[in-house]
Amino acid sequence: MEKALNVSHAGSSKGKWGNPAQRQARSGSYSPGSGAVSDTTHPSQTQKRHLEGVLNKYTNLLQGWQSRYFVLDPELVQLQYFISEHSKNQKPRGSLPLIGSSVAPSDEFPFMFTVFAANGDLFKLRACDAREQQMWMTQLQLCARRHSDSSAKVMSQAEGQQKNLVNSIESLPSRGPLSSLDQDLLLLKATSAATLSCLGECLSILQHNVCQAAQHITHSHMQGSNSDNISGWSRPKAPSEDQVKNGELTGHNTSVRNQPHSPVHRNNERLKDSENSSRESVDHSEEITDTEDNEEEDLGVLDDQRSVILHLLSQLKLGMDLTRVVLPTFILEKRSLLEMYANFMAHPDVFLAITSGATPEERIIRFVEYYLTAFHEGRKGAVAKKPYNPILGESFHCTWDVPRDKVRPLRSTNSSPAPLVPQSVQTASNEGVGACRLHFVAEQVSHHPPVSGFYCECKECGICVNTHVWTKSKFMGMSIGVSMVGEGVLHLLEHDEEYVFTLPSAYARSILTVPWVELGGKVSICCVNSGYSAAVTFHTKPFYGGKVHRVTAEVKHNPTGTIVCKAQGEWNGTLEFTYSSGETKVIDTSKLPVIKKKIRPLEKQGQYESRRLWQHVTVALKAGDIDTATEHKHQLEERQRREGKQRAASSTPWKPKYFIKEGEGWVYHNPLWKTK
Numbered sequence: 001m002e003k004a005l006n007v008s009h010a011g012s013s014k015g016k017w018g019n020p021a022q023r024q025a026r027s028g029s030y031s032p033g034s035g036a037v038s039d040t041t042h043p044s045q046t047q048k049r050h051l052e053g054v055l056n057k058y059t060n061l062l063q064g065w066q067s068r069y070f071v072l073d074p075e076l077v078q079l080q081y082f083i084s085e086h087s088k089n090q091k092p093r094g095s096l097p098l099i100g101s102s103v104a105p106s107d108e109f110p111f112m113f114t115v116f117a118a119n120g121d122l123f124k125l126r127a128c129d130a131r132e133q134q135m136w137m138t139q140l141q142l143c144a145r146r147h148s149d150s151s152a153k154v155m156s157q158a159e160g161q162q163k164n165l166v167n168s169i170e171s172l173p174s175r176g177p178l179s180s181l182d183q184d185l186l187l188l189k190a191t192s193a194a195t196l197s198c199l200g201e202c203l204s205i206l207q208h209n210v211c212q213a214a215q216h217i218t219h220s221h222m223q224g225s226n227s228d229n230i231s232g233w234s235r236p237k238a239p240s241e242d243q244v245k246n247g248e249l250t251g252h253n254t255s256v257r258n259q260p261h262s263p264v265h266r267n268n269e270r271l272k273d274s275e276n277s278s279r280e281s282v283d284h285s286e287e288i289t290d291t292e293d294n295e296e297e298d299l300g301v302l303d304d305q306r307s308v309i310l311h312l313l314s315q316l317k318l319g320m321d322l323t324r325v326v327l328p329t330f331i332l333e334k335r336s337l338l339e340m341y342a343n344f345m346a347h348p349d350v351f352l353a354i355t356s357g358a359t360p361e362e363r364i365i366r367f368v369e370y371y372l373t374a375f376h377e378g379r380k381g382a383v384a385k386k387p388y389n390p391i392l393g394e395s396f397h398c399t400w401d402v403p404r405d406k407v408r409p410l411r412s413t414n415s416s417p418a419p420l421v422p423q424s425v426q427t428a429s430n431e432g433v434g435a436c437r438l439h440f441v442a443e444q445v446s447h448h449p450p451v452s453g454f455y456c457e458c459k460e461c462g463i464c465v466n467t468h469v470w471t472k473s474k475f476m477g478m479s480i481g482v483s484m485v486g487e488g489v490l491h492l493l494e495h496d497e498e499y500v501f502t503l504p505s506a507y508a509r510s511i512l513t514v515p516w517v518e519l520g521g522k523v524s525i526c527c528v529n530s531g532y533s534a535a536v537t538f539h540t541k542p543f544y545g546g547k548v549h550r551v552t553a554e555v556k557h558n559p560t561g562t563i564v565c566k567a568q569g570e571w572n573g574t575l576e577f578t579y580s581s582g583e584t585k586v587i588d589t590s591k592l593p594v595i596k597k598k599i600r601p602l603e604k605q606g607q608y609e610s611r612r613l614w615q616h617v618t619v620a621l622k623a624g625d626i627d628t629a630t631e632h633k634h635q636l637e638e639r640q641r642r643e644g645k646q647r648a649a650s651s652t653p654w655k656p657k658y659f660i661k662e663g664e665g666w667v668y669h670n671p672l673w674k675t676k
Contacts, residue, residue, distance in 0.1 A: 050074060051139050052088070057081065058124035065126060068093070072136075074143050079115060079123065096123055101144045103137045113137050162196045165189070195477065282397050284439075287598035290398070292335075331515075332629075333385035334618045336610035337471070338396040338442040340387045341454045346377035346594050348400040348438045352407045355463045355492050360530035361557070365565045367490060367499055368525065368534050368555055369577065369587070375504075375519060376572035376589045385515070386508075388614050388633075390444035390452060391640050392654060396610040398597040400438040406595075407436055407461070436460040440597070445656040445666050446470075447640070451486070453659040455668035462493040464672040468665045469503060480508040486665070491673050501525040504538040518548060519571060531558050538571065549573065 051072040056065040068081040069088055077099050080092040087093075100118030111133040115123045127133035169189050172180040179185075345351060350370045357363035442454035449470050457464035467488030474481045484503035491498055504519045520540035526533040532555065539550040549572050555565040562580070569575035570589075577585040605612040613636070620629035647654060659666040 051136070054085075055081075055136065056126040058126075070125075072139060072143065074146075077143060079140065081123075096121060098140065098144045101140070103140045103144075105133070105137065115140060158196055162192050165192055191478070282441075282600070283604075284399055284437075284598075286600045286604045287399060288601065289596045290599050291596075331386050332617075332621065332633075333387055334621050335387055336390050336394065336396060336614055337387040338390050338394060338444065338452060338454070338610050341442050341452065341467075341469075342396055342398050342440050342597060343377050344374045345400065345438065345440060345456060345597070347373060347592055348402050348595055349406045350592070352402060352436055352438065352458055352461050352463060354490070355461050355494055356407070360495070360497065360527070360532055361555075361564050363492065363495065363497065364499065364525070364527055364530065364532040364534060365555055365577075365579070368536070368553055368565065368567065371501070371525065371536070372551060372553065372567060372571060372575055373587060373589050373592060377594060388610075388617070389450065390610070391608070391613060391636060392444055392447040392644075393608050393657070394610055394613055395441065395443045395606075395608060395658065398440050398599045400440075400595050400597055401435045402438060402595060403435050441658055441668070443656055443658045445659045445661075446654075447644070451666065453656070453666040453668070455658070455671065457672045459672065462672070463491065464493075465490045466668050466671060467503075468659075468667075476507075478509070478511060480511060482506045482508075491671075493673060497527055497529045499525055499527045504536075507540065509541075519551075532556065532564075533558055551575070 052070060054067055055070050057068045057070075058064070059066050068083065069085045070079060070081045071088060071092075072079050078095045078097055080095040082088045082090070082093055096115055096117045097119065098115075098117070102116045104114055104116070106112040106114055106124070109126060111127045111130055113125055113127075113133055113136070115125065125136070127136060166189060169185050170180055172178060172182075172185070174180055347370070350366075350373060354363055354366040354370060357366050436458050437460070438456060438458045440454065440456045442452060445451050445453045445468070449472075451468060451470045453466075453468045455464065455466050465488055468486045470485040472483040472485055474483070483505045486503070488501050488503070489498055490501065502523045504523050505521045507518050507520055508515050509518060510516060518540055519538040521538055523536045523538070524533065525536065534553055534555045536551065536553040539552070541548045547570070549570040551567070551569065551571045553565075553567040554563055556563050564580045565577060567575055567577045572589060575587045575589065577587070579585070599611065602612050602615060607613065611618075616632040617629050617636075620626075620632060646652075656666070658669055660669050
């Protein structure tokens with residue numbers, strides 16, 4: 001590092017800070033030539049300085065500090081840099097947007113300061129002395145502040161106009177040809193409030209991100225990077241990709257669940273009371289093939305319903321948590337959220353084929369293929385509706401019987417067909433010889449916050465998955481966003497592999513007309529044992545143009561950095577996979593065979609099982625009787641409140657039936673990895 005610092009200050013003084021000509025340039029008495037330092041400040045433009053010159057930029061741990069030519073352009077509101085002054089007429093080597101940015105000094109090195117952009121990027125820079133450091137910091141801050149001040153002024157004017165609009169509407173009579181309850185006026189009121197809130201929230205988010213990045217970097221040590229730009233995004237709580245790349249978690253076969261500090265550590269010393277020491281008391285012999293169709297065929301919001309939504313929207317604020325907001329019953333779809341999670345397993349043959357992959361590469365690719373094809377069945381129908389919020393203690397049980405000859409992978413790179421199930425299972429002669437049975441159980445383990453746990457296993461194939469999800473709903477103007485906070489862990493017991501994965505967010509768009517759903521956000525899949533990971537991005541539709549429901553993915557071998565598979569397409573349409581061998585595969589999710597789940601009849605179910613619990617609401621919704629559905633829903637909610645008050649009065653904590661809290665997550669009480 002010291003060598004890099006010395007080199008950065010050596011050489012010609014041309015373009016460097018500190019020579020007499022350049023110091024005169026800052027006072028305006030020097031006309032820049034030969035690209036030393038340019039300051040095009042006029043007396044009337046003290047807030048719009050075009051500044052350029054040489055600074056040292058921290059690149060990475062290997063290369064250290066390097067001399068770069070920087071240009072502060074107040075018109076573009078950017079800080080650009082070039083390899084040298086002579087290349088400044090070419091495309092910049094890099095740039096940093098200054099709108100919403102912040103600048104902070106650093107005591108890591110003399111005369112160092114950091115520029116934090118609102119998008120999470122940052123530049124670590126050094127001047128040659130304190131004076132040059134202060135001048136650059138001042139001008140960068142002025143440039144960013146000038147645009148922030150103008151934005152604040154615009155916001156203040158917009159707030160005043162919106163307030164006048166609302167007062168004018170609310171001053172109208174409640175009845176008559178032009179009333180305060182007129183649908184068009186309510187729409188105008190809700191839209192203007194949402195638009196104003198959106199603008200204000202955007203500014204707030206920009207400022208918050210910059211402050212968070214500044215605080216994070218200021219208190220951290222310098223870390224290396226493989227590129228000139230250093231990102232300030234925080235790392236996930238799961239085993240990070242950097243850890244896998246650096247070999248910290250690879251090169252051994254020790255299971256993650258045996259590491260006491262691992263996020264997926266499994267505690268074998270769980271409480272074993274009479275309720276949780278045995279398997280679930282569900283008689284699967286009573287199950288029959290499910291005949292329910294979850295397709296929502298509604299054409300959109302009816303006129304008499306729109307005024308209800310408009311009135312609700314006019315009371316909400318952007319970013320408001322909708323967890324405790326009572327939403328209209330007519331926006332509900334006829335199934336519980338717990339059952340929606342079960343429908344992610346609508347292609348159990350594709351799921352079970354993961355474990356029959358001959359190599360770690362094949363297994364993670366098959367998992368990604370399953371992952372990308374699972375969402376279209378879980379999210380049935382083009383119309384966005386909201387599943388029932390599960391009641392605390394609610395559960396859902398089902399199974400799938402998958403013929404062994406159907407447990408085939410979507411792809412195999414071997415010349416010989418991959419085994420349908422692990423070798424240890426092929427020679428077995430116990431029950432289920434003709435089929436592999438997949439068991440699913442979900443339970444609402446917490447009400448505030450609303451957390452669901454679900455678990456799925458197949459003994460014959462030695463595969464199980466445990467997931468906990470906290471759904472957080474937020475109002476976003478004309479949309480509703482639902483974040484799926486939590487993680488899942490897929491266990492392949494035959495291979496001693498665990499795959500930690502996250503879930504995308506969901507968005508209900510156009511809630512006043514024909515609402516539709518899209519997925520968005522970046523999710524990760526990481527197998528520490530094998531060193532493979534996948535990055536999946538669900539792309540939301542751009543404001544103008546662009547396709548809907550797009551998804552892209554890359555599967556990587558972290559120790560070598562090799563991309564072994566890429567995928568692109570639509571998560572509810574056609575997906576194209578390209579493998580490192582050059583082979584390609586096209587999967588049409590709409591044409592994948594769906595294996596129906598099996599579920600016990602209502603009269604055989606417990607009173608807290610989803611179908612039985614919500615049966616009266618479901619029947620009323622199917623009949624179009626919204627009032628009756630609302631009444632039954634209200635009764636369920638009131639019963640939940642009464643039971644909560646009784647537990648609080650007796651100081652009795654809620655204890656889930658099937659899941660146990662471990663750290664920040666929830667784990668099934670008797671998982672397959674524990675019984676094997």
